[in-house]
Structures are given as structure tokens and as C-alpha cells.
Amino acid sequence: MSTDERDSEQFFRNRGFGLKIGFGAKPAILSIDFINAFTDASMPLGSDLTAEIGAAREALDAGREAGVPIIHTSVSYDDADLVDAGVWALKQAGTTTLRSGTPAVELDERVGFRTGEQILVKKYASAFFGTDLVPRLVSQGVDTVIVLGCTTSGCVRASSVDAVQNGFRPIVVREAVGDRSPRAHEQALFDLEQKYADVVSLAEAVAYLRSTAAAQV
Numbered sequence: 361m362s363t364d365e366r367d368s369e370q371f372f373r374n375r376g377f378g379l380k381i382g383f384g385a386k387p388a389i390l391s392i393d394f395i396n397a398f399t400d401a402s403m404p405l406g407s408d409l410t411a412e413i414g415a416a417r418e419a420l421d422a423g424r425e426a427g428v429p430i431i432h433t434s435v436s437y438d439d440a441d442l443v444d445a446g447v448w449a450l451k452q453a454g455t456t457t458l459r460s461g462t463p464a465v466e467l468d469e470r471v472g473f474r475t476g477e478q479i480l481v482k483k484y485a486s487a488f489f490g491t492d493l494v495p496r497l498v499s500q501g502v503d504t505v506i507v508l509g510c511t512t513s514g515c516v517r518a519s520s521v522d523a524v525q526n527g528f529r530p531i532v533v534r535e536a537v538g539d540r541s542p543r544a545h546e547q548a549l550f551d552l553e554q555k556y557a558d559v560v561s562l563a564e565a566v567a568y569l570r571s572t573a574a575a576q577v
Contacts, residue, residue, distance in 0.1 A: 419508055423569050530557035
């Protein structure tokens, strides 16, 4: 960590930022956009997320063993002229690769999707915007969302901010989120940790998920 980074961290700490929200009683895992378009480095919107998917799989498997609700998200567009992408389609050419019914918008097989897990299709960055995610979570009594996925500075950040705004505890798993830009990744994690979410290690997240299973015995 550079001197500037240490000074910045101290600046926020001195003013009461970065407090812990803490884990709640009933979690769900929100796995953001681990789809081929984002995990295949040869695609316009893709990058190599091998390590992040490996960490996410460990958290997902812990959640599966604990019986925790798991919601995966994808981004896809139906309209030939990308009308359902709105003005966002004007900002990045890669949006044209996110066509419904194509392999690009399917979940990366490495996440190990299982029957009974949910897939939520969204149109914009946040998993909450324009979707039924809130009632899905509320109907299951969820108070905590364990956030995995990509990209850290985009859809992970937007979804985490919306989670806290909707009354859920966002817990971002550091090793299980990734970005095309290391700089954007680190800045997003810093910003989230100071103002919107708890950023925890994979070990902490797995231990918590396993504890929820023990609590049900």
C-alpha cells in the first residue's frame, strides 16, 4: 500500500467511515454476471476471471451445502435494435454481444449451476434495477446478500449500493469479484468498504455460510 493510499484510508477512518454492517441472520448469495460474455477474455466485454470464479465456486458450494438461496444474474437484450438497453447501448459497443438466446449470455459452466437455483435477467448494471429481486429476497426472509461476480466497478458495485438502499446487508467477497481493470477493481472495493458494504475474505464468507447451516440443525 502506497503512502497516499494509507493517508486516504486514515482520512476516512478518522471521519467514521468504513464501519462494519455485519452479517445478518438469513443470507442469500447474489452471483453477478458470471456469464460467458464477461468471463471469456476473447470477447469484447470479457476478461480472465479464472481465479475469481474459483473463489466464487467455493462460496457457492458452501452456500449449497447450507441450503442458502442462490441467485445468478445475466444481462441480455431481446430487441434487434437494442431498444431494451436504452441509452446505455450508446456507451459501449460490446452491448451488441449480449443477445438473448446466445451462448454469450449463458452462465459460465464453472460456477456449477444447479437445478433449483435462480437466474435473474437484468438490463442494466444493478441486479435490483427494473427487476423483481427485492420481492424474491423478502419472500424468503433474506436480510444479507453475499455478493460475488463481475465487474467490481460496474455491476457488483451498483448491485451492492442498491442492496443497502433496499435494506439488505451487502457482503462483498474480495477474492470472488473481478474487473477488467485492476485499478478500477481496487478503487471500487475501497469505495464500497468505506460507504456501502462490508468487504470480507473468502474464508470469512465460507465460515459464515457454514454457520447458517449449523444454526438450522
